[in-house]
Amino acid sequence: MSIIELHGLAKSYRIYQKKEGLRASLTGLFQREYRDVHAVRGIDLTVDQGEFVAFLGPNGAGKTTTLKLLSGVITPSSGTATVMGHVPWLRENAYRCRFALVMGQKNQLWWDLPAQESFRLHQQIYGIDPAAFDRTRDELVDLLDVRDLLRQPVRELSLGERMKMELTAALLHSPEVLFLDEPTIGLDVIAQHNIQRFLKHYQQERNITIMLTSHYMKDIAALCNRVVIIALGQIMYDGSLTGIIDRFSGHKVLTLLFADDQMPSDLARYGEVLEIEEPKVTLRVNRDVVPEVLSSVLANHTLQDISVEDPPLEEVIAEMFSVSQEEAVEMTNTE
Amino acid sequence: MLARATTWWTILRISLEERLVYRGDFAIGTLMRFLPIVTQIFLWLAVFDAASRGEIEGYEISGYGYSDMVAYYLLAMVVRAFSSMPDLALGIALSIRNGDIKKFMIQPIDLVGFLLLTRIAHKLVYYSVAIGPFALVFYLCRGYFSGWPDPDIMASFCLSLVLGFLLGFFMEAAIGMMGFWFLEVSSLLFVYMLFNFFFSGQMFPLDFLPAPWDTLFQLIPLQYLAFFPAAIFLGKVQGPELVNGLLIEAGWVVFFILVSRVALRRGMNRYSGYGG
Numbered sequence: 051m052s053i054i055e056l057h058g059l060a061k062s063y064r065i066y067q068k069k070e071g072l073r074a075s076l077t078g079l080f081q082r083e084y085r086d087v088h089a090v091r092g093i094d095l096t097v098d099q100g101e102f103v104a105f106l107g108p109n110g111a112g113k114t115t116t117l118k119l120l121s122g123v124i125t126p127s128s129g130t131a132t133v134m135g136h137v138p139w140l141r142e143n144a145y146r147c148r149f150a151l152v153m154g155q156k157n158q159l160w161w162d163l164p165a166q167e168s169f170r171l172h173q174q175i176y177g178i179d180p181a182a183f184d185r186t187r188d189e190l191v192d193l194l195d196v197r198d199l200l201r202q203p204v205r206e207l208s209l210g211e212r213m214k215m216e217l218t219a220a221l222l223h224s225p226e227v228l229f230l231d232e233p234t235i236g237l238d239v240i241a242q243h244n245i246q247r248f249l250k251h252y253q254q255e256r257n258i259t260i261m262l263t264s265h266y267m268k269d270i271a272a273l274c275n276r277v278v279i280i281a282l283g284q285i286m287y288d289g290s291l292t293g294i295i296d297r298f299s300g301h302k303v304l305t306l307l308f309a310d311d312q313m314p315s316d317l318a319r320y321g322e323v324l325e326i327e328e329p330k331v332t333l334r335v336n337r338d339v340v341p342e343v344l345s346s347v348l349a350n351h352t353l354q355d356i357s358v359e360d361p362p363l364e365e366v367i368a369e370m371f372s373v374s375q376e377e378a379v380e381m382t383n384t385e
Numbered sequence: 386m387l388a389r390a391t392t393w394w395t396i397l398r399i400s401l402e403e404r405l406v407y408r409g410d411f412a413i414g415t416l417m418r419f420l421p422i423v424t425q426i427f428l429w430l431a432v433f434d435a436a437s438r439g440e441i442e443g444y445e446i447s448g449y450g451y452s453d454m455v456a457y458y459l460l461a462m463v464v465r466a467f468s469s470m471p472d473l474a475l476g477i478a479l480s481i482r483n484g485d486i487k488k489f490m491i492q493p494i495d496l497v498g499f500l501l502l503t504r505i506a507h508k509l510v511y512y513s514v515a516i517g518p519f520a521l522v523f524y525l526c527r528g529y530f531s532g533w534p535d536p537d538i539m540a541s542f543c544l545s546l547v548l549g550f551l552l553g554f555f556m557e558a559a560i561g562m563m564g565f566w567f568l569e570v571s572s573l574l575f576v577y578m579l580f581n582f583f584f585s586g587q588m589f590p591l592d593f594l595p596a597p598w599d600t601l602f603q604l605i606p607l608q609y610l611a612f613f614p615a616a617i618f619l620g621k622v623q624g625p626e627l628v629n630g631l632l633i634e635a636g637w638v639v640f641f642i643l644v645s646r647v648a649l650r651r652g653m654n655r656y657s658g659y660g661g
């Protein structure tokens with residue numbers, strides 16, 4: 051059953067272009083130049099109940115804008131969207147009680163007070179039954195291992211601890227849909243791992259729907275069963291994480307470990323040499339010719355070990371993004 | 386209704402706790418605000434002395450003797466303690482600019498009501514710190530007053546203080562909401578404060594003003610932020626004039642409630658969700 055539906059959703063901003071210098075500042079008082087930025091260009095998307103969807107894309111691709119639209123923070127320029135049957139930007143309390151938004155770069159807790167005070171306020175704002183509140187809070191703080199920090203002012207928590215408190219606050223009212231905007235930004239590897247483990251457990255146990263934006267591939271690989279790649283405000287890919295490689299990478303990475311003193315000098319004939327660390331060599335080989343290359347190598351050389359792998363996901367996506375950035379420049383120039 | 390009252394109480398309680406975090410700085414700031422009283426008392430003494438050529442006793446300027454003048458100044462200070470809203474408009478505009486306002490847009494909470502409760506908490510902490518110095522100053526200056534006013538005058542004075550608080554709050558909240566359109570409201574606030582300085586009566590009684598300025602102050606709501614309540618206490622406004630004044634003040638409160646509500650609703654619809 052689809053819980054989030056977007057049809058032709060678009061958002062454009064009119065942004066003032068300020069030129070450099072005092073004269074330009076004075077001129078700007080009377081005559082202003084604006085540029086239309088199309089942050090989201092007509093997105094169609096359907097998300098089912100219980101899906102954990104990742105939004106991937108370079109900076110400025112439209113990921114956060116889409117989450118802002120879905121959480122009702124901003125109003126679209128055109129198109130429609132419903133989340134659990136609600137139009138987000140109408141900001142009905144009935145809707146606001148059913149979702150939560152966590153922003154990695156924004157603090158929603160009271161800075162100078164212990165997190166437990168913010169939790170208590172959330173209980174009141176969301177009208178959570180006291181017994182249910184105690185139960186949920188205890189469960190969340192235990193899962194996130196922050197019970198001992200409940201009485202510490204938020205300003206004195208580390209970034210990772212604060213994010214755990216933010217997540218606790220966001221989940222107190224048991225939202226059915228959770229929007230996460232870069233929840234692990236700036237966190238160290240251990241803190242990232244803890245948050246990932248918690249999100250995975252919580253999502254599986256409650257079967258809630260989560261949409262996540264992140265630049266950390268490990269977040270996405272660990273959590274999401276579906277990836278939506280967005281660039282230039284449009285959806286470029288919608289599918290599984292491994293499907294990205296099949297679709298966007300035409301290469302495989304071949305690692306060959308030659309037997310003693312058998313390292314050939316003409317490796318380039320097999321493919322692009324990425325790294326040589328005698329007697330090991332790593333090659334980038336066109337996907338179509340991998341079987342031929344393998345049989346040729348095996349026929350001509352003695353090998354200790356051999357492996358054929360997909361290129362790292364980060365590399366494929368980075369390549370894809372750099373192409374989309376070039377297209378963005380072209381599109382901006384023609385608009 | 387009970388649930389809503391509990392929510393309000395929780396917001397108020399947490400706001401009070403937050404205010405008390407920096408109680409030392411708050412207490413020093415509050416106490417320092419009493420220093421200008423001494424200079425004002427001496428300033429008006431010098432003014433009356435010069436104007437009356439040394440015959441201060443019985444000398445009046447626009448119906449105010451020296452004692453009335455000091456009493457007026459002290460009362461205006463009390464009224465300002467209710468109606469002034471430090472950092473309210475700038476705080477709203479800043480939260481719009483840096484995106485902090487987003488949390489109010491995604492939670493089932495009324496931003497204006499929330500701000501009002503946090504401001505009440507701010508004032509309650511302020512009064513709890515300032516009540517001692519206020520009592521001391523009024524005790525030391527008791528000679529400038531001709532006794533306590535009648536209970537009905539006192540009740541009207543208290544009502545005008547509450548209305549003054551609400552008017553000050555909703556006027557500044559409306560200015561802060563302009564941040565949805567201009568992002569930065571400090572210049573707008575400067576103009577407001579400039580007019581406030583002259584036309585609220587915080588520096589001198591507004592009945593000092595000659596024509597046509599006396600008409601201007603009657604037409605704008607600023608007099609209710611200092612002059613009007615002080616004039617009630619001193620018995621300068623009585624009878625039908627007092628009732629009319631209170632009704633007009635209440636009317637201005639309702640007007641600015643509507644302005645801030647409409648500004649919030651329209652502003653949210655044009656909000657760009659700044660700050661990531």
